[in-house]
Amino acid sequence: MALDVAAAAAWMHDFAGVIDENAELLTDLDREIGDADHGFNMDRGMKAVAALDPSAFAKGGDYLKKAGMTLVSTVGGASGPLYGTFFLRVGGAWADDMDAAGLGKALRAGLDGIVQRGKASVGEKTMVDALSPALDAYDAHAGEGVAAALAAAAQACAAGRDATIPLIAHKGRASYLGERSAGHQDPGATSVTMLIEAASRNLA
Amino acid sequence: MKKLINAVDDVVKDSLFGVEAAHSDIVAVDHDNNVVYRIDAPVANKVGIISGGGSGHEPLHGGFVGLGMLDAACAGEIFTSPVPDQMFAADKLVDGGRGVLHIVKNYTGDVMNFDMAAEMAAAEGIRVESVVVDDDVAVQDSLYTAGRRGVGLTVLLEKIVGAAAEEGKDLDYVADLAKRVIANGRSMGMALSGCTVPAAGKPSFELADDEIEVGIGIHGEPGRERRQIGTAAEIAQMLVRPILDDLDYRGSEVIAFVNGMGATPLIELYIMYNEVAKILQAEGVRVVRNLVGNYITSLDMAGCSVTLLRADDEMLHLWDAPVVTAGLRWGK
Numbered sequence: 001m002a003l004d005v006a007a008a009a010a011w012m013h014d015f016a017g018v019i020d021e022n023a024e025l026l027t028d029l030d031r032e033i034g035d036a037d038h039g040f041n042m043d044r045g046m047k048a049v050a051a052l053d054p055s056a057f058a059k060g061g062d063y064l065k066k067a068g069m070t071l072v073s074t075v076g077g078a079s080g081p082l083y084g085t086f087f088l089r090v091g092g093a094w095a096d097d098m099d100a101a102g103l104g105k106a107l108r109a110g111l112d113g114i115v116q117r118g119k120a121s122v123g124e125k126t127m128v129d130a131l132s133p134a135l136d137a138y139d140a141h142a143g144e145g146v147a148a149a150l151a152a153a154a155q156a157c158a159a160g161r162d163a164t165i166p167l168i169a170h171k172g173r174a175s176y177l178g179e180r181s182a183g184h185q186d187p188g189a190t191s192v193t194m195l196i197e198a199a200s201r202n203l204a
Numbered sequence: 205m206k207k208l209i210n211a212v213d214d215v216v217k218d219s220l221f222g223v224e225a226a227h228s229d230i231v232a233v234d235h236d237n238n239v240v241y242r243i244d245a246p247v248a249n250k251v252g253i254i255s256g257g258g259s260g261h262e263p264l265h266g267g268f269v270g271l272g273m274l275d276a277a278c279a280g281e282i283f284t285s286p287v288p289d290q291m292f293a294a295d296k297l298v299d300g301g302r303g304v305l306h307i308v309k310n311y312t313g314d315v316m317n318f319d320m321a322a323e324m325a326a327a328e329g330i331r332v333e334s335v336v337v338d339d340d341v342a343v344q345d346s347l348y349t350a351g352r353r354g355v356g357l358t359v360l361l362e363k364i365v366g367a368a369a370e371e372g373k374d375l376d377y378v379a380d381l382a383k384r385v386i387a388n389g390r391s392m393g394m395a396l397s398g399c400t401v402p403a404a405g406k407p408s409f410e411l412a413d414d415e416i417e418v419g420i421g422i423h424g425e426p427g428r429e430r431r432q433i434g435t436a437a438e439i440a441q442m443l444v445r446p447i448l449d450d451l452d453y454r455g456s457e458v459i460a461f462v463n464g465m466g467a468t469p470l471i472e473l474y475i476m477y478n479e480v481a482k483i484l485q486a487e488g489v490r491v492v493r494n495l496v497g498n499y500i501t502s503l504d505m506a507g508c509s510v511t512l513l514r515a516d517d518e519m520l521h522l523w524d525a526p527v528v529t530a531g532l533r534w535g536k
Contacts, residue, residue: 036408037404041284077285080317081317082316118312173425176421177426178349178428
């Protein structure tokens with residue numbers, strides 16, 4: 001299928017719906033080790049993204065870049081610059097006619113943007129702990145097509161999310177808790193898993 | 205949750221309308237961007253000083269906008285960094301031709317959003333310098349954390365740096381001064397209770413009647429450790445000792461700041477100030493100026509923080525200089 005504006009918009013609308021349903025859960029996770037705002041902030045941002053008119057964009061990448069700018073301007077906190085940078089980079093590397101390998105490259109451009117902006121590496125109890133193994137799994141299965149690659153990515157993302165539970169946070173507000181951050185699931189890893197699961201439902 | 209609000213979603217907006225209504229002789233508010241700015245901005249030939257952060261810390265930052273302190277303050281959602289568009293709007297409002305200093309508290313989100321704003325301002329030809337306040341000694345291991353948080357020192361910094369800008373100092377000078385203040389200030393806080401973010405509707409953490417949380421920040425996040433409550437004298441030790449262990453203040457002149465977290469009455473803050481002053485006197489630290497009150501709060505959290513700033517003659521002169529803001533006002 002073409003990864004056009006309609007596909008990108010379907011992905012964003014699905015993600016916005018999941019965030020809306022889980023805003024309370026994400027905020028509760030954030031209350032335990034952060035500052036109790038992740039769900040509400042993401043919900044505010046994704047509602048603004050969902051309100052964009054897809055027909056105003058010629059290409060999927062243009063739409064996603066606008067989604068990124070919208071998140072930067074509406075979310076605040078750390079999530080705004082991180083998710084915003086992700087979509088700005090994904091949109092910049094997006095081509096409506098790309099194949100599975102091309103989509104993998106676009107998603108990785110987004111991860112690279114997150115790492116650059118947030119300076120986190122794997123093992124520090126952040127969204128990178130879910131997204132990084134997800135994209136490794138994607139690349140390993142890219143030869144089997146977009147559907148198989150995204151399904152593998154979603155599975156690895158969820159596993160990475162679950163693996164954040166015992167970790168001690170080294171980045172973000174949870175890092176101030178030191179050892180007390182262990183035993184809690186990272187909210188950013190949780191929301192990014194929702195994003196990749198939505199990708200697998202809509203881009204395959 | 206019991207709060208004096210109209211609607212959860214309108215807390216920041218409604219409060220900014222109130223600030224504008226109460227202090228229209230000092231500030232105006234850009235309601236599209238939630239920016240509080242001096243009514244005479246941009247002040248020609250003066251370095252602009254802006255700050256900002258999540259709301260819920262009032263009077264910080266909007267209450268410190270006015271002559272001798274900030275030119276503008278960007279209000280984020282409760283405990284959430286403002287977005288880059290807000291700081292960029294503030295930069296344009298206050299740039300009087302000599303550049304703008306961004307005062308950023310060291311939180312992951314604040315640093316990222318201010319960075320993006322500085323990039324936008326640079327693209328527009330506005331010269332921006334940024335300083336990051338990180339005075340919280342509760343964060344012991346900066347290597348494995350996001351670094352020390354910006355807390356009480358921010359108030360003293362904004363006063364001192366604002367006075368220097370008012371006297372006509374240039375951007376490089378003001379930025380260097382800010383870094384000197386940051387290098388010489390340390391803070392430590394504690395909570396008697398958590399606080400309730402309106403959108404969350406429940407307290408950030410719960411403490412038993414005999415428990416306190418030591419080493420808190422200003423966002424309702426739990427601290428480093430939970431301890432049994434003690435007397436004010438004992439709690440003053442818990443706060444002052446880690447500060448003195450971190451930076452040697454003996455023989456120095458300091459500005460001592462006892463700050464309330466929002467729900468602690470002044471009668472208790474003065475008890476704490478007295479205990480803090482006794483410890484400092486015994487340690488040979490000379491308190492030459494002080495500030496006691498609720499200046500950088502955490503919504504309805506009960507508790508307090510202590511900040512010490514080793515101040516040289518220039519800092520003391522700038523501390524004494526006139527200031528006319530909603531939160532601090534003297535000398536004019």
